[in-house]
Amino acid sequence: MAVNLKRISGGNLSENGRYRRRMLGWLTGVGLVGSGVLSAISNFVFIKPRTTYGQPQRFSIGKPEDFPPGTRMALGAQRIVVIREGNRLAAISTTCTHLGCIVGLDETGFACPCHGSRFDQDGNVTGGPAPKPLPWYKVSLTPNGEIEVDKDTVIQPGSYLSL
Amino acid sequence: MSPNKTSQPSLWKSLVELPRNVWGSIFRNPLPSNDLERSATSFTNFFLHIHPVKVHKHSLRPWYTLGLGLISFFLFVILVVTGILLMFYYVPSTTQAYDRMLDLRGTVAFGMFLRNMHRWSAHGMVAVVFMHMCRVFFTGSYKKPREFNWVLGVILFLLTLFMSFTGYLLPWDQLAFWAITVGTAIAGYAPVIGKDIQFLLMGGTSVGQEALLRFYVLHVAVLPAILTLFIAFHFWRIRKDGGLSRPAEADAIPTLEFPEASTNLEPRRTYGVQGLVRGPLHAAGKVPDNTVFSWPNLFRAELFVFVVTVSAILILALLFNAPLEEPVNVMHPPNPAKAPWYFLGLQEMVSYSAFWGGIGVPGLFVFLLFITPYIDRGTEGVGRWFARERLLANTIFLTFVIVNIVFVIIGTFFRGPNWTFVTPW
Incomplete structure (x- = not known):
């Protein structure tokens, strides 16, 4: 056929x-x-x-007394570092803006173990592949006197909460 | 015996013949002793019938193919078998996954051994699939009519990488957590839909239980199914594209003896539906027969490659244990945090720029791989390793291979804590 x-x-x-x-x-x-x-x-x-x-984006981190002046304390689970200079307080992200690893604190600021990004004390990029500085998050005092961090609200670097 | 009276075999006779009848109902053919039976063996056996009845002598040269495609396939088979066995004990839960790894090591019979086999086969598959791609390139085997099978091959290579990536997240150790973090972040740099892909992969805004479950489903169901489909497609195209590539000389038509054959290769008969296959079939009977029967020539070669592959994996699994890092610590990445060796080139590239190293340059590489057979249309030098006529194409591809290997070596040996440059000596 x-x-x-x-x-x-x-x-x-x-x-x-x-x-x-x-x-x-x-x-x-x-x-x-x-x-x-x-x-x-x-x-x-x-x-x-x-x-x-996931974890809540707004959370309380404790009373101002928990962070005496001069503190630079990394809160690993929340992925922030709390900075207190005198009576001023701020929270900076420790999530690397490059690819999301957690940056560690060192003498000059922050360093990322994954791809070598480096940041100064205020989170500005000083080296490595990170494209942006580390964001600062809004910090406020709640009526019961606790410090609340809001990771959904990024504020101008250098804006501190006065206690 | 009259013709209208059928003989009823006695029950006793049926019982006596039972083994032979069962055997004969499964294998329609005896072990072949002549050419007719040799061809029948190839096409009456379900597992053999994807092979041609006869295979070109050139395709059987071990140093032409190096058996790399077959090795990739056999590694995939080992991975499927060991992977299914491992699934009996694995739980995709952030609280249990790591403990299950320790159970495999400590309490499950052959648990450690199976995990070793699975891990080393996975590493081997990435390496061998890549080498297979190099073989196909350096022998010019992606040329017409095999362009689309090269495209399928590139897809299979990408699927292999994605399989291994989704696989090494499952132990939920430090490597797993930080690799998933970095890997999904790279996806987030893709233009327009990057953030959506990242969100879909992680099942949320951070890496956790949802992400582990998603990568588990991808690793054990979605990707193996797609990979199996494409492997079948790839194999089918080998047959339809006329078997493995070979130089034109291998099929040369001796013009002196058959002057007519060289000028007139038109089909001289009408074809039934099954005969409507493009390819060299038209020339059947008019060219010297350089083929040999698949049974036993091809099957013996395949069995040999299979035994060597399985033996190599068994020996590796006996000698070396698959790595398992510390349990996940979401607060501290290991320092340096290194991916498996085959992703260290990528990691080295993203350490310069996340977009260009993770999306731009790899995307360009993959795009170039895809369009290679449609750009490089010359027909010279097909079927020979490093043919001189293909010097330019081979040089470009070799450069690409060397650049990748150099990046892998830098990432593996020359990067220390905080990804700073170190010398390994």
């Missing part, structure tokens, strides 16, 4: 019939491809969580 390689689609149809067939073919194609794309997108909607279970 030989195979006829000539195109036979719609050979015996009228002009209108061929047009209708092509139209229906296009609509079917658009419908199928469209449904495929939609279901692919909905998979991503499904795996994008609506609630997350």
